[in-house]
Amino acid sequence: xxxxxxxxxxxxxxxxxxxxxxxxxxxxxxxxxxxxxxxxxxxxxxxxxxxxxxxxxxxxxxxxxxxxxxxxxxxxxxxxxxxxxxxxxxxxxxxxxxxxxxxxxxxxxxxx
Amino acid sequence: xxxxxxxxxxxxxxxxxxxxxxxxxxxxxxxxxxxxxxxxxxxxxxxxxxxxxxxxxxxxxxxxxxxxxxxxxxxxxxxxxxxxxxxxxxxxxxxxxxxxxxxxxxxx
Numbered sequence: 001x002x003x004x005x006x007x008x009x010x011x012x013x014x015x016x017x018x019x020x021x022x023x024x025x026x027x028x029x030x031x032x033x034x035x036x037x038x039x040x041x042x043x044x045x046x047x048x049x050x051x052x053x054x055x056x057x058x059x060x061x062x063x064x065x066x067x068x069x070x071x072x073x074x075x076x077x078x079x080x081x082x083x084x085x086x087x088x089x090x091x092x093x094x095x096x097x098x099x100x101x102x103x104x105x106x107x108x109x110x111x112x
Numbered sequence: 113x114x115x116x117x118x119x120x121x122x123x124x125x126x127x128x129x130x131x132x133x134x135x136x137x138x139x140x141x142x143x144x145x146x147x148x149x150x151x152x153x154x155x156x157x158x159x160x161x162x163x164x165x166x167x168x169x170x171x172x173x174x175x176x177x178x179x180x181x182x183x184x185x186x187x188x189x190x191x192x193x194x195x196x197x198x199x200x201x202x203x204x205x206x207x208x209x210x211x212x213x214x215x216x217x218x219x220x
């Protein structure tokens with residue numbers, strides 16, 4: 001089992017460009033999450049999907065959109081990237097919302 | 113906010129010593145979880161303690177939870193250089209809310 005996979009691992013964008021971060025899990029989990037991690041800030045929840053077909057905003061949703069494509073896949077889209085979105089992005093999944101979460105390896109995004 | 117706050121922010125010890133990290137939070141929780149993050153990697157779940165539990169063990173890890181004080185502690189006994197990492201507590205009332213973490217350095 002691969003667990004949680006994320007693509008790409010690294011990305012450099014120019015201000016105003018768009019991109020989609022992909023996440024997939026093979027553990028048959030119901031819930032999936034997108035976090036960003038900035039130095040000294042811990043992890044902040046961007047969006048989450050409690051179950052297939054539902055998505056909800058987290059703590060810092062502005063500038064992002066998500067799609068729960070199916071039970072396995074949860075993508076994060078930046079429509080018009082800004083330097084403030086430079087961060088490391090982590091996808092995670094869990095069987096239910098309160099359960100332990102399994103994290104992907106992260107995507108390091110730089111917006112110039 | 114029910115965000116967990118870890119203390120200390122950084123901890124430096126020698127191999128073989130015990131490491132204790134504390135977490136405080138503000139609101140009711142279903143459970144509290146501890147995670148570890150090695151530099152440049154994703155987080156790895158260590159242990160989950162439910163709100164009706166007071167203590168839990170897993171190998172060299174011991175977690176306590178005091179819901180009356182809204183605090184938890186993570187004890188790593190007989191630390192090893194490989195324990196060097198950042199440790200995060202996360203409180204759950206539905207989705208998780210992470211604290212800012214404790215950076216643990218274990219010197220050989």
